[in-house]
Each structure stands twice: as C-alpha cells, then as structure tokens.
Amino acid sequence: MLIPTNATTMNLGWLTSASASEARRVILHEFGHALGFIHEHSSPTANIPYDREKVYAYYAQAPNSWDRATVDRNIFLKYSVAETNYSTYDRSSIMHYVVPPELTTNGVGVPFNTELSTIDKQ
Numbered sequence: 791m792l793i794p795t796n797a798t799t800m801n802l803g804w805l806t807s808a809s810a811s812e813a814r815r816v817i818l819h820e821f822g823h824a825l826g827f828i829h830e831h832s833s834p835t836a837n838i839p840y841d842r843e844k845v846y847a848y849y850a851q852a853p854n855s856w857d858r859a860t861v862d863r864n865i866f867l868k869y870s871v872a873e874t875n876y877s878t879y880d881r882s883s884i885m886h887y888v889v890p891p892e893l894t895t896n897g898v899g900v901p902f903n904t905e906l907s908t909i910d911k912q
C-alpha cells in the first residue's frame with residue numbers, strides 16, 4: 791500500500807501520558823516497524839503453542855475488544871518464508887507481543903520485552 795508523502799504513518803501522541811520507560815519501549819517497537827520489522831510472533835519461524843480459545847477470550851476483553859477475525863490477523867497470522875526476510879525466532883525481540891503463559895498449551899509465555907535484543911540490533 792502506498793501512503794501519500796504528506797500523510798502521517800506513525801502516531802505516538804498518546805505517549806504524553808506514558809512513563810519514560812514505557813515511551814522508550816513503544817518508540818523502539820514502532821521504529822522497528824518503520825524499519826520494516828514485523829511482529830516477532832508473526833515470523834515464519836515462530837511456533838508458539840497457543841491455546842486458541844483462551845487467546846480469543848483474552849483479546850476479546852478491553853482494551854483490545856478484538857473479534858475473532860482481528861485476533862486471527864493480529865496474533866495467529868504468520869508471514870510466509872516467501873514474503874519476508876526473517877531471523878531465527880527471537881522471543882527476546884522488542885517486536886514480540888507479550889504472551890501470558892496461561893495462553894499457551896505448555897504454560898510457557900513470552901515476557902514483556904523492553905529492550906532491543908541482540909538479534910534486533912543485528
């Protein structure tokens with residue numbers, strides 16, 4: 791999709807009420823997108839054993855209030871190897887969504903990453 795050069799492509803306006811550490815985390819993540827990074831849980835190499843019904847229920851709650859199609863697109867979609875450049879799966883990436891352990895079938899989640907990982911920096 792082409793976006794007009796005079797159109798806004800990133801909105802960080804809500805960060806005025808965020809703590810400095812939260813603002814830093816969000817800016818690192820959003821500038822990752824600006825550089826072309828996808829969400830790490832959507833990597834072709836990600837293999838998170840989601841408990842799908844628990845995930846739908848979790849994201850149906852506020853503040854997300856996502857329907858199932860939105861959860862499918864934002865959480866379960868994985869990019870194909872043909873349409874992206876990708877690294878080995880990096881659970882420490884700033885681009886990874888937090889995954890509460892109760893949303894997986896093996897009880898292993900992904901922490902709330904707040905720093906660039908080694909692979910992010912590479």
Ligand SMILES: [Zn+2]
Pocket residue numbers: 819823829
């Ligand atoms: Zn993102």
